[in-house]
Ligand SMILES: [Zn+2]
């Protein structure tokens with residue numbers, strides 16, 4: 161069986177290309193994305209979302225339940241999960 165490389169669900173970088181990969185239920189995010197998105201959240205807040213009805217791919221909270229939600233193609237991460245991930249990546 162061929163083993164697929166583990167990729168960040170947000171930027172598609174593989175595990176080898178990043179320092180750290182934080183796994184979610186069906187998704188994962190790398191430390192680079194965590195840092196990039198954290199800056200985005202603190203800078204602008206959750207203003208422009210592409211569509212409604214999104215939910216965090218990590219904690220499954222809906223857009224209404226969180227203060228901010230960032231979407232990247234098919235995956236989303238909320239501000240709470242970002243903060244947690246940021247602690248993990250240091
Ligand atoms: Zn990434």
Ligand SMILES: [Zn+2]
Pocket residue numbers: 216217218219220221237238239240241242
């Ligand atoms: Zn979340």
